[in-house]
Amino acid sequence: MATATSKDHQGGRLRRRLFGMFFACFCIGHVLLHAQGFKLLDRDVQIHGFASQGFIYTDDNNWLTMNTSQGSGAFTDFGINVSTNVTDRLRVGAQLYDRNLGQLGQYHPSLDWAVVDYRFKSWFGVRGGKVKTTLGLYTDSQDLDFLHTFALLPQSVYPTDLRDATIAHVGGDIYGNVSLQHKLGDLSYTGYVGHRSDSIYSGYIYLAAQYGLYYSRYGGLQYGGDLRWNTPLKGLLIGVSRMNEDITGQATDKNPSSSGPPFFSESDHSKADWTNQFYGTYSVRKIRIDSEYRRFLHNAYYSTQGNVVLTNITDVRGWYVSGAYRVVKRLTVGSYYSRYSITSVSGGPDSAFAPPNQTDTSLPNNHIYDKVVTARVDINKVWNVKVEGHFMSGYGASTFPDGFYPEVNPQGFKPDTDALVLKTGFNF
Amino acid sequence: MKFRKMLLVTAGWVIFAVVNSFAGSIKVIANSSVRADTISEAELKRVFLEERISLPDGTHVEPVLMKEGAVDEAFVQQYLGVTEDDLQIYYRTLLFTGRGSIPKILESDAEVVAYVARTRGAIGYVSASASAVGVKTLAIGVAGNDIERKLITRVEPDYPETLKQLNIGGTVRLRISISAKGNVENAVLLGGNPILGESAAIAVKQWIYAPSRSLTVAEISIVFGDH
Numbered sequence: 117m118a119t120a121t122s123k124d125h126q127g128g129r130l131r132r133r134l135f136g137m138f139f140a141c142f143c144i145g146h147v148l149l150h151a152q153g154f155k156l157l158d159r160d161v162q163i164h165g166f167a168s169q170g171f172i173y174t175d176d177n178n179w180l181t182m183n184t185s186q187g188s189g190a191f192t193d194f195g196i197n198v199s200t201n202v203t204d205r206l207r208v209g210a211q212l213y214d215r216n217l218g219q220l221g222q223y224h225p226s227l228d229w230a231v232v233d234y235r236f237k238s239w240f241g242v243r244g245g246k247v248k249t250t251l252g253l254y255t256d257s258q259d260l261d262f263l264h265t266f267a268l269l270p271q272s273v274y275p276t277d278l279r280d281a282t283i284a285h286v287g288g289d290i291y292g293n294v295s296l297q298h299k300l301g302d303l304s305y306t307g308y309v310g311h312r313s314d315s316i317y318s319g320y321i322y323l324a325a326q327y328g329l330y331y332s333r334y335g336g337l338q339y340g341g342d343l344r345w346n347t348p349l350k351g352l353l354i355g356v357s358r359m360n361e362d363i364t365g366q367a368t369d370k371n372p373s374s375s376g377p378p379f380f381s382e383s384d385h386s387k388a389d390w391t392n393q394f395y396g397t398y399s400v401r402k403i404r405i406d407s408e409y410r411r412f413l414h415n416a417y418y419s420t421q422g423n424v425v426l427t428n429i430t431d432v433r434g435w436y437v438s439g440a441y442r443v444v445k446r447l448t449v450g451s452y453y454s455r456y457s458i459t460s461v462s463g464g465p466d467s468a469f470a471p472p473n474q475t476d477t478s479l480p481n482n483h484i485y486d487k488v489v490t491a492r493v494d495i496n497k498v499w500n501v502k503v504e505g506h507f508m509s510g511y512g513a514s515t516f517p518d519g520f521y522p523e524v525n526p527q528g529f530k531p532d533t534d535a536l537v538l539k540t541g542f543n544f
Numbered sequence: 545m546k547f548r549k550m551l552l553v554t555a556g557w558v559i560f561a562v563v564n565s566f567a568g569s570i571k572v573i574a575n576s577s578v579r580a581d582t583i584s585e586a587e588l589k590r591v592f593l594e595e596r597i598s599l600p601d602g603t604h605v606e607p608v609l610m611k612e613g614a615v616d617e618a619f620v621q622q623y624l625g626v627t628e629d630d631l632q633i634y635y636r637t638l639l640f641t642g643r644g645s646i647p648k649i650l651e652s653d654a655e656v657v658a659y660v661a662r663t664r665g666a667i668g669y670v671s672a673s674a675s676a677v678g679v680k681t682l683a684i685g686v687a688g689n690d691i692e693r694k695l696i697t698r699v700e701p702d703y704p705e706t707l708k709q710l711n712i713g714g715t716v717r718l719r720i721s722i723s724a725k726g727n728v729e730n731a732v733l734l735g736g737n738p739i740l741g742e743s744a745a746i747a748v749k750q751w752i753y754a755p756s757r758s759l760t761v762a763e764i765s766i767v768f769g770d771h
Contacts, residue, residue: 160648162639162645162646164636164639164640164646166640195640197639197640197642199639199642199645200645201645204597204604204606204664204665205597207644207645209642209645210642211640211642229641229642230642231642233642233643235597237597237598238590238595238596238597238598243642243643247642248641248642248643256641256643257637257640257641260636260637260640260641262636263633263636263637263640293590293595293596295586295590299586302590302595304595350625351625399626399630402627442629445629497632543636
């Protein structure tokens with residue numbers, strides 16, 4: 117009875133919160149639609165922002181570090197940016213971002229990007245600062261709910277709990293666009309090098325803590341490139357991305373089952389860490405079809421006082437095909453099939469204490485297959501509502517963050533999970 | 545059921561006709577700093593998608609949009625090949641990922657013309673009937689500098705008798721502007737005898753071409769005599 121009252125109380129709070137957000141969106145939207153910038157030293161300065169609030173209910177396993185089997189609204193994010201063109205070729209801007217996704221983010225704001233961008237020519241520009249990483253179709257825009265038909269992008273390729281791993285780097289990019297002769301379309305390229313730094317409220321660090329490893333720092337070198345071809349076939353774009361990383365982490369090990377003494381310092385280092393992504397998108401009239409394949413390989417070793425105690429090779433492969441159809445101007449429906457598989461092989465003295473090797477991707481703890489249907493309604497130009505159903509088979513490995521975490525599923529995992537996702541977003 | 549189908553088909557045709565009628569009534573305008581008189585459709589698209597900051601001749605360019613409406617919709621669909629909503633998503637992706645900005649959006653033909661007139665490199669679009677004082681009108685070509693339009697009616701020029709008797713002839717080159725409807729609105733002599741050029745221009749202005757989506761420019765040559 118007390119639980120029911122508590123649930124009712126939580127439900128009431130959630131309803132008030134959602135209603136408050138709807139009302140705020142409505143009022144602020146109308147005001148801000150007409151005030152998205154100002155003049156500074158005779159330059160137009162643009163200010164834009166966004167916010168989204170989601171609610172997820174799952175029938176069995178808790179998902180994305182939330183208590184979703186009870187229904188959870190701990191799915192909030194927002195951001196605001198300011199930018200201006202200083203000259204014809206020079207542009208500066210920055211964006212602040214904050215989110216709370218179950219146990220992740222926890223409303224600790226971060227600088228999402230802050231760039232100085234100078235474009236020498238159409239075919240050559242440079243940008244530096246904290247720059248969004250170009251990887252596939254949507255890595256850089258994965259947080260921007262209002263740009264996407266789906267409430268959750270395919271998690272096989274865009275795991276929202278691992279956004280920190282790919283979202284941005286502090287460094288520099290070169291980029292440009294080149295027209296091809298003989299009406300062969302055009303090519304856009306990006307090359308980048310920088311430093312990735314994960315928040316301590318990110319998925320990897322949250323998962324490691326469940327095994328007694330408490331990271332104080334996790335990140336490292338990130339470099340790569342992207343090449344995309346806007347083909348002569350109107351609406352068809354195909355591309356390829358590659359990202360290499362050299363990641364190190366510093367952690368305190370409080371796991372009593374490890375070989376070392378309790379509370380010792382541990383570091384991990386990646387020997388090989390790369391991601392390949394191939395993608396294509398085709399849009400014609402009211403239809404848009406996307407497909408991507410991503411493979412991520414992480415070969416790491418963990419050492420204590422200079423001695424390697426554990427090695428691990430994690431091989432993650434994911435792909436999806438999605439389709440969206442705009443039924444009428446304000447209603448879009450969509451569906452995707454997303455397929456994720458993982459293998460994990462450990463070695464070294466501490467491997468006896470690590471989870472057993474996982475190589476059979478047909479098992480539910482080594483894959484997640486997700487069938488999704490969604491409907492997006494645009495109430496007006498700044499405010500949308502999405503309703504989405506996920507029908508998942510499998511729950512992925514417990515050694516790598518992939519949506520399902522042992523900490524929030526102490527009773528163990530069920531093989532299948534159905535989820536209802538409601539989300540509303542606002543932007544100006 | 546049959547009535548509903550007919551209604552849908554009719555509505556579809558009406559929308560198609562409205563969009564296309566506007567497409568033919570659009571003109572692309574540019575600030576006087578833009579040296580080119582013609583821009584290809586592909587180049588125009590790249591400018592409006594912010595993939596280009598300059599034209600092949602090196603002139604800096606920046607796109608200017610008009611507020612959502614019939615003219616805007618026709619331009620976006622015809623020349624950019626996307627819907628207005630898709631274009632807004634595209635610009636917002638650039639903006640919110642730190643890769644670009646949303647172009648200036650203005651309310652009316654008059655505002656676009658005024659802004660383009662005072663902003664170096666600005667390229668915008670307005671309805672064909674809008675006054676274009678202080679700006680230049682760019683012709684749209686499919687590729688390269690001009691577009692091939694099908695000639696429907698050709699009127700042969702007069703060969704002045706005096707020049708004919710004196711055996712004065714040769715090739716006259718003209719640059720002509722063909723309206724979206726197909727009329728030759730302007731003819732400029734590029735080379736050749738001025739008297740023959742004047743005669744050629746008078747004839748060419750009576751030529752009728754097949755309709756197109758917008759004003760185009762072409763260079764033509766007319767030969768007088770056996771030269």
